[in-house]
Amino acid sequence: MNGAVTTGKLTAADFPPAVRPFWECAVGNESLRLSLVLTSVVCYCGLSPRLRVKYVYDNFPSMLLVNLLCVGHSGSGKSLVRWVVNKLMRAQILRDQEERRVLREYKEANRRKSSTQSKEDEPLVAVRFLQKFTLPVVVKYADLIYRRYKDWLSFFLFTDEMSAFVENRRGGGDFQAVARLAYNLGETYIRDTLYQEGYNAMVDINWCSVICGQEHALQKYIDKQGIVLGDASRQILVRMGDSLGEDAPAIRPFSEQQERDVEATVERLMAETFTDDDQLMPTHDVDMHWLERDVHQWCNRQREIILKTGSRAHDSFYVRASVSAFRLATMLYHLWGEKETRRRQVRRCYRYFAQFILDGQLAQWGKDYEAAMPREKDSSAPNTPLYDLMPHHFTRDQLREAIVKEELGTHARIFLYKWLHKKWIYETEKDVYEKLY
Numbered sequence: 001m002n003g004a005v006t007t008g009k010l011t012a013a014d015f016p017p018a019v020r021p022f023w024e025c026a027v028g029n030e031s032l033r034l035s036l037v038l039t040s041v042v043c044y045c046g047l048s049p050r051l052r053v054k055y056v057y058d059n060f061p062s063m064l065l066v067n068l069l070c071v072g073h074s075g076s077g078k079s080l081v082r083w084v085v086n087k088l089m090r091a092q093i094l095r096d097q098e099e100r101r102v103l104r105e106y107k108e109a110n111r112r113k114s115s116t117q118s119k120e121d122e123p124l125v126a127v128r129f130l131q132k133f134t135l136p137v138v139v140k141y142a143d144l145i146y147r148r149y150k151d152w153l154s155f156f157l158f159t160d161e162m163s164a165f166v167e168n169r170r171g172g173g174d175f176q177a178v179a180r181l182a183y184n185l186g187e188t189y190i191r192d193t194l195y196q197e198g199y200n201a202m203v204d205i206n207w208c209s210v211i212c213g214q215e216h217a218l219q220k221y222i223d224k225q226g227i228v229l230g231d232a233s234r235q236i237l238v239r240m241g242d243s244l245g246e247d248a249p250a251i252r253p254f255s256e257q258q259e260r261d262v263e264a265t266v267e268r269l270m271a272e273t274f275t276d277d278d279q280l281m282p283t284h285d286v287d288m289h290w291l292e293r294d295v296h297q298w299c300n301r302q303r304e305i306i307l308k309t310g311s312r313a314h315d316s317f318y319v320r321a322s323v324s325a326f327r328l329a330t331m332l333y334h335l336w337g338e339k340e341t342r343r344r345q346v347r348r349c350y351r352y353f354a355q356f357i358l359d360g361q362l363a364q365w366g367k368d369y370e371a372a373m374p375r376e377k378d379s380s381a382p383n384t385p386l387y388d389l390m391p392h393h394f395t396r397d398q399l400r401e402a403i404v405k406e407e408l409g410t411h412a413r414i415f416l417y418k419w420l421h422k423k424w425i426y427e428t429e430k431d432v433y434e435k436l437y
Contacts, residue, residue, distance in 0.1 A: 017258075018335050021254050021255075021262065023036070025251050028077060032240060035080075035240055041066075041328050041332065043208075044335060047270060048272065049153045050273050051284055052185075053327065056292045056295045060185075061185070065154060066208050066236065067183070067207075067211075068211070068235075077240050080250070081212050089129060091267075091270050092129050099125040102125055106122060126141075128141075129158070135191075138205055142203035149279070149280045154208060155205070157207050157211065160212040161213065162214070162218065162221055180230055222365065232364070233316060236353075236357050237361060239360070265335065290343055294350055295322060298354050302358070306318075309385045329346050332349055386406060387424065389402055395431055399412045399433075424437055
């Protein structure tokens with residue numbers, strides 16, 4: 001659809017020691033290795049709510065907020081994704097267990113008191129690892145965290161049963177709207193209720209997520225409305241691959257050095273978040289100015305393709321594909337110790353991930369997005385770019401006919417203006433044009 005495919009290959013050498021074992025020890029196809037690597041990086045992002053980075057086209061810094069969808073049939077390796085999450089998020093999960101214990105004891109203590117006895121104040125717990133939850137719970141947890149630390153922390157969402165997650169989240173009417181806000185720091189959500197037990201607050205909800213499931217659940221999780229409103233563009237979609245007739249996917253045991261690398265990284269990231277006396281560490285800005293040229297080049301390339309194809313889906317999806325890849329690259333650079341000598345590997349990862357994310361989004365949701373646009377039917381942008389479909393010499397009327405035939409919603413004058421501006425064509429006489437390429 002987009003005229004480009006993911007090119008190049010990543011190798012174990014492109015990843016820092018904290019990520020590399022998930023590539024080297026995976027037993028299965030490349031989709032499995034990539035799934036485990038991406039899962040590990042998203043987990044590290046979830047453990048790093050004090051990191052900040054300013055994206056090339058933004059005027060303000062953000063957290064490293066990334067959403068990963070791992071889709072595959074039964075036996076494709078989704079259980080290994082769960083293993084990676086449990087391994088890397090264990091420290092946070094144990095911390096949350098203690099917070100939940102404090103909250104449970106508070107509720108039990110108040111329950112034992114009579115109506116005439118004074119109730120204890122609710123503790124300001126900081127629970128961040130979520131699986132089954134409702135929107136009011138997330139609002140309350142976000143507010144409690146802010147009241148405790150005077151700043152926002154990101155949540156980490158995980159489930160290996162997308163269908164159960166979809167079923168659960170439908171109870172919160174505006175969950176999708178909150179999910180879109182959760183992709184960027186600083187986009188607040190206000191919840192007001194009239195019932196006595198309601199929790200009213202203005203909060204900045206942010207999260208990273210790893211969600212596994214099968215195709216039928218994916219279609220419910222990202223519905224047609226969500227495709228147009230931006231739910232799809234905020235996701236990194238990884239298909240676990242077809243293991244029909246192959247050995248079961250697995251992961252070999254890590255070596256002692258690999259275990260030390262991973263454990264030390266988790267300890268480091270937790271120490272970069274909390275002090276020994278349970279305060280927040282200062283935020284840390286990761287300097288990524290050196291990646292701006294790569295971002296501009298990749299985005300400019302996508303815009304050139306869009307001008308030729310007229311694909312509205314491509315025009316929408318490439319923007320956040322670059323943002324998500326940039327955040328992944330920032331995390332990798334931080335895991336490398338922010339060493340200049342490792343920038344080459346990080347550049348390769350950004351370019352690969354940006355194209356990989358975009359290709360996956362267009363393949364899954366491109367046709368539905370195009371179909372939702374005015375004057376579009378159930379079709380994607382043409383496989384052959386409109387520019388390439390035109391003869392070397394063509395008239396304005398011929399271009400209009402081609403637009404109607406390809407069922408595009410963009411007017412001929414728009415294509416002509418853009419192509420003339422890019423010097424891809426020139427006008428030989430009134431309404432007659434010649435291609436330069």
